[in-house]
Amino acid sequence: MAIEYREWRDGDDLTLLEIWGGPETEQARQFRGALTVSSAGTDGTPWRRTIVAEDVIGGVGIPVAAGVVYEASLHPERLWAYIEVARDHRRAGIGAALLAMLRREAEQSPSGVTRLRAKVQPGTPGAAFAEAAGLSPIQRSRLVVVEPGALKLPVFPSKNDGGRPANDENAGSDVVMDLATGSVELTDVVGRYYTSIHGWDSPGVLSVGQVQKLFLDDLTGAHGAIVLRAEPESAFGAGVAPSRKGRIRAFAVSYAETAQDPLAEAGAAQAAGAQATDVFVGHEPALAADDAAAAVRDLLALLAYQHPVMLELDDSMTALRAAVEPLLDSGRARLAGAETLVVSD
Incomplete structure (x- = not known):
């Protein structure tokens, strides 16, 4: 087996897909x-280097592996790297050679x-490599x-309400509210929350536009948001009727195009066999740990009252873990796929 290495060329993707088959x-x-194709990063595209390994047979090189390293505008403190080698060419040093070149x-x-x-993914050849x-x-x-x-x-x-007797039907209406995904208030708390849970791999300073583009823009599929607020506040002290909304304690953004959206009005009937709705759940990062955990748990209870919801749970999301991990242990929640590990040198 004679292996040669070269820059990526147009058309390599089609050849490699035939060799590799479906993704593992x-x-x-x-x-x-x-x-x-590699990029110098001067034309508005991220800097990138892509290398192909060819198995030369009878003077003809057949691509069997490839590796790429590239910069990221989000989480700029590290470079992303990816290497894939055809199954029948593994354990021959090709992946190690590609990694050395990428370094x-x-x-x-x-x-x-x-x-x-x-x-x-844990337990796979990629994880072992x-x-x-x-x-x-x-x-x-x-x-x-x-x-x-x-x-x-x-x-x-x-x-x-307005001095009238307490109304149980309105209970919670001043703390649980729908909010437009374009809301500046929502954008602010979502951006600060995302930054707070990524101390292990900083996203850098996120602008309002970046937060909108990443989480709240129509192109992301975001089409609904609900927030859990603190009790309404009075601008004139205790004993005076509240004149402004309480601060956001927790939020959820829905990305599923479904009539059975868990962000819809409470009490909506669940459709038989409805699919889980994808939601992004977070909280005001300035909250104390116990308050954050309680706020996230309460909002999640509302979301999943009559309809299943799917969410991404990172180990750094301590408040969300406090609500979800006991559900996993008891069987009231389940994993929707294999775990993913982010690894770094």
Whole structure:
């Protein structure tokens, strides 16, 4: 077996797909799209270096492996790296050679960043390769489906509206509210929450526009948001009727196009066989740990009252873990796929 290495060329993707077949993991499916022509990063595209390994047979080179390293505008403190080798060419040193080449290329990145990160699935050849290469886990992520009724609904105080007797039907109406995804208030708390749970791999300073583009824009599929607020506040002190809404304690953004949206009005009937709705759940990062956990749990209970919801659970999401992990232990929530590890040198 004679292996030669060269720059990626147009058309390599089609050849490699024929050699590799279908992706073995979700990470492979995602990162195969990053294998493309190298870029100097001067034309508005991220800096990228992509290398192909060819098995030369009878003077003809057949691509069997490829690797890429590239800069990211989000989480700029590390470079993303991905390597894939055809099954029948593994354990022959090709992946290690590609990684060594990518490390040398990383030393020339315009940002000066050289540390690498990758995503792997535990128990796979990719995870074993990453461990052998000295890449260690820095985060674990799980997709979790919370079953309907998994959490007991919160009890909100009855609302006394305009001096009239307390009305149980309005209980919670001043703390649980729909909010437009374009809301500046929502954008602010979502951006600060995302930053707070990524201390292990900083996203840098996020602008309002970036937060909108990443989480709340129509192109992301975001089409509904609900917030859990603190009790309404008075601008004139205790004993005076509240004149402004309470601050946001927790939020949820829905990304599913379904008539059975859990962000819809409470009490909506569940459709038989309805699919879990994808939601992003978070909280005001300034809250104390116990308050954040309680706020997230209460909001999640409302979301999953009659309809299953699916969410991403990173180990860094301590408040959400406090609500969800007991549900996993008791069978009232389940994993929707294999775990993902982010590994880094």
